[in-house]
Amino acid sequence: xxxxxxxxxxxxxxxxxxxxxxxxxxxxxxxxxxxxxxxxxxxxxxxxxxxxxxxxxxxxxxxxxxxxxxxxxxxxxxxxxxxxxxxxxxxxxxxxxxxxxxxxxxxxxxxxxxxxxxxxxxxxxxxxxxxxxxxxxxxxxxxxxxxxxxxxxxxxxxxxxxxxxxxxxxxxxxxxxxxxxxxxxxxxxxxxxxxxxxxxxxxxxxxxxxxxxxxxxxxxxxxxxxxxxxxxxxxxxxxxxxxxxxxxxxxxxxxxxxxxxxxxxxxxxxxxxxxxxxxxxxxxxxxxxxxxxxxxxxxxxxxxxxxxxxxxxxxxxxxxxxxxxxxxxxxxxxxxxxxxxxxxxxxxxxxxxxxxxxxxxxxxxxxxxxxxxxxxxxxxxxxxxxxxxxxxxxxxxxxxxxxxxxxxxxxxxxxxxxxxxxxxxxxxxxxxxxxxxxxxxxxxxxxxxxxxxxxxxxxxxxxxxxxxxxxxxxxxxxxxxxxxxxxxxxxxxxxxx
Amino acid sequence: xxxxxxxxxxxxxxxxxxxxxxxxxxxxxxxxxxxxxxxxxxxxxxxxxxxxxxxxxxxxxxxxxxxxxxxxxxxxxxxxxxxxxxxxxxxxxxxxxxxxxxxxxxxxxxxxxxxxxxxxxxxxxxxxxxxxxxxxxxxxxxxxxxxxxxxxxxxxxxxxxxxxxxxxxxxxxxxxxxxx
Numbered sequence: 001x002x003x004x005x006x007x008x009x010x011x012x013x014x015x016x017x018x019x020x021x022x023x024x025x026x027x028x029x030x031x032x033x034x035x036x037x038x039x040x041x042x043x044x045x046x047x048x049x050x051x052x053x054x055x056x057x058x059x060x061x062x063x064x065x066x067x068x069x070x071x072x073x074x075x076x077x078x079x080x081x082x083x084x085x086x087x088x089x090x091x092x093x094x095x096x097x098x099x100x101x102x103x104x105x106x107x108x109x110x111x112x113x114x115x116x117x118x119x120x121x122x123x124x125x126x127x128x129x130x131x132x133x134x135x136x137x138x139x140x141x142x143x144x145x146x147x148x149x150x151x152x153x154x155x156x157x158x159x160x161x162x163x164x165x166x167x168x169x170x171x172x173x174x175x176x177x178x179x180x181x182x183x184x185x186x187x188x189x190x191x192x193x194x195x196x197x198x199x200x201x202x203x204x205x206x207x208x209x210x211x212x213x214x215x216x217x218x219x220x221x222x223x224x225x226x227x228x229x230x231x232x233x234x235x236x237x238x239x240x241x242x243x244x245x246x247x248x249x250x251x252x253x254x255x256x257x258x259x260x261x262x263x264x265x266x267x268x269x270x271x272x273x274x275x276x277x278x279x280x281x282x283x284x285x286x287x288x289x290x291x292x293x294x295x296x297x298x299x300x301x302x303x304x305x306x307x308x309x310x311x312x313x314x315x316x317x318x319x320x321x322x323x324x325x326x327x328x329x330x331x332x333x334x335x336x337x338x339x340x341x342x343x344x345x346x347x348x349x350x351x352x353x354x355x356x357x358x359x360x361x362x363x364x365x366x367x368x369x370x371x372x373x374x375x376x377x378x379x380x381x382x383x384x385x386x387x388x389x390x391x392x393x394x395x396x397x398x399x400x401x402x403x404x405x406x407x408x409x410x411x412x413x414x415x416x417x418x419x420x421x422x423x424x425x426x427x428x429x430x431x432x433x434x435x436x437x438x439x440x441x442x443x444x445x446x447x448x449x450x451x452x453x454x455x456x457x458x459x460x461x462x463x464x465x466x467x468x469x470x471x472x473x474x475x476x477x478x479x480x481x482x483x484x485x486x487x488x489x490x491x492x493x494x495x496x497x
Numbered sequence: 498x499x500x501x502x503x504x505x506x507x508x509x510x511x512x513x514x515x516x517x518x519x520x521x522x523x524x525x526x527x528x529x530x531x532x533x534x535x536x537x538x539x540x541x542x543x544x545x546x547x548x549x550x551x552x553x554x555x556x557x558x559x560x561x562x563x564x565x566x567x568x569x570x571x572x573x574x575x576x577x578x579x580x581x582x583x584x585x586x587x588x589x590x591x592x593x594x595x596x597x598x599x600x601x602x603x604x605x606x607x608x609x610x611x612x613x614x615x616x617x618x619x620x621x622x623x624x625x626x627x628x629x630x631x632x633x634x635x636x637x638x639x640x641x642x643x644x645x646x647x648x649x650x651x652x653x654x655x656x657x658x659x660x661x662x663x664x665x666x667x668x669x670x671x672x673x674x675x676x677x
Contacts, residue, residue, distance in 0.1 A: 167577050219608075
């Protein structure tokens with residue numbers, strides 16, 4: 001029960017007025033970000049990161065993670081009321097959520113969405129509370145070869161398990177790893193790929209790239225669409241909330257199944273988007289009348305929302321325990337850790353107990369406060385959509401610029417942001433996934449260092465990656481995952497005969 | 498009647514038409530992107546090879562890791578190039594229509610100008626100009642609303658970053674005149 005005691009300590013760290021205020025601010029900003037078109041969770045976190053530069057790490061992470069929870073909640077509002085998914089993981093919520101709103105059951109659908117989000121996150125946080133310390137203490141025994149093997153596993157699983165065309169994932173990942181290497185080489189001190197430019201000497205900052213890739217490009221993409229909208233306004237009464245909660249036990253199978261799917265896909269790089277669809281599809285398949293889905297069934301809201309939130313939350317598990325982010329947003333939070341001078345990885349649990357347990361406690365508290373906040377303030381947030389996009393768009397551009405400049409106080413970064421904005425726009429339109437790029441850019445240097453230290457240790461012998469059972473099985477698993485599509489095809493061929 | 502019948506309606510008068518002709522096909526863009534990535538892979542690969550991409554007494558040289566990544570990137574883009582060329586006749590999916598391109602440019606060009614103006618006038622003045630100009634010219638919103646919104650937003654940003662959180666942004670002659 002060591003985890004329990006540490007968690008209580010985490011709550012003690014958290015329960016100061018200053019932290020609680022920051023938490024509320026984070027949640028409100030997050031819901032804002034989730035509701036607005038053209039701003040997403042990763043994006044909002046990246047843009048608001050500079051606000052935290054002068055804070056202590058614990059306050060900073062609490063505020064940033066609350067922005068993330070808020071964004072997760074906010075995505076559901078527009079999906080249900082306007083049939084516009086504020087986030088990609090809310091797409092599945094529109095299937096039954098919007099029909100419910102059309103039938104005048106918007107309040108019921110919103111309550112269902114927020115409640116199931118809460119349940120999904122709660123399951124994931126419980127998992128983090130008990131599993132993360134175990135994984136990290138196990139990982140303390142890791143040397144450079146083990147770490148490189150784990151990085152390799154992460155990269156390979158993106159290629160092997162991703163839905164995009166394989167070569168596009170490979171392009172995205174290798175580009176990210178390459179750009180991570182620009183600037184001063186951390187091992188030898190040599191300059192690489194700078195082409196004599198003083199600006200490139202600092203390297204390509206991960207957060208600047210993210211702001212461009214997600215922020216600027218999202219504005220460009222949003223403008224392509226028709227931005228007219230028509231939707232329902234809703235306010236939630238206590239009677240509706242209690243009504244939905246009373247029926248909750250009836251849906252425990254759906255809730256549990258979706259939580260499980262979400263946690264699994266959050267830890268592996270499947271992500272919240274895949275989780276929400278899978279949760280929805282499975283709920284439909286196992287339902288007694290599958291044809292009634294899509295016409296306003298409350299389970300059609302429960303299933304994807306629970307899965308999306310379980311996944312979004314559990315993506316923080318590998319980030320905390322191993323220093324490997326499970327999602328784009330987790331990658332940005334990891335970037336934040338480095339800015340605040342913390343070294344992500346298993347040592348975090350030993351050296352920065354306050355920070356880690358403060359964060360975990362904030363996941364519990366943030367979700368409870370978030371639930372109450374969204375249930376009471378939906379009408380206000382829904383009306384944000386009345387603000388014309390022509391006013392929102394330039395404000396987002398300005399926020400992006402502030403974020404990008406503040407990281408290193410460099411004008412060059414503004415241009416870099418703009419460049420990455422174009423890259424992000426084009427990549428998204430031709431189906432090159434951005435998540436592997438983000439992950440590669442943030443992990444690139446650490447992966448390379450682990451590789452080179454292993455090589456220095458072994459005298460250049462690649463067999464070091466099979467030198468003991470642990471590292472050998474991780475490396476083998478990585479290679480198996482990389483070639484998984486090939487095996488899968490072979491298996492299908494054999495089965496055909 | 499329940500409260501859910503209250504509707505929120507927002508129009509988009511300048512929305513791109515659905516039947517607007519295609520400017521360029523996705524396949525073409527894919528080919529261009531793959532060629533650019535290939536060129537990047539060759540450039541970076543050469544630079545890393547020059548830095549040293551082999552092994553020395555202490556292990557891999559600085560260029561080793563990135564050199565092989567350039568090779569992987571090159572391979573991936575070459576594959577993408579061939580795949581795009583082969584699939585070209587089959588799929589001529591639209592990358593962007595003319596109406597969409599016009600709207601994208603309506604944001605991109607002001608953003609570019611904003612970045613340029615920031616170099617000379619500082620971030621806050623540039624923000625004011627971007628927001629008010631964009632709202633008025635692209636959004637066709639009343640001038641006084643545009644100016645007021647831009648002023649309020651810029652002021653909030655200034656107070657939040659410059660005063661409350663001590664995050665210093667590029668400034669220009671206007672701030673200098675006020676002694677900040």
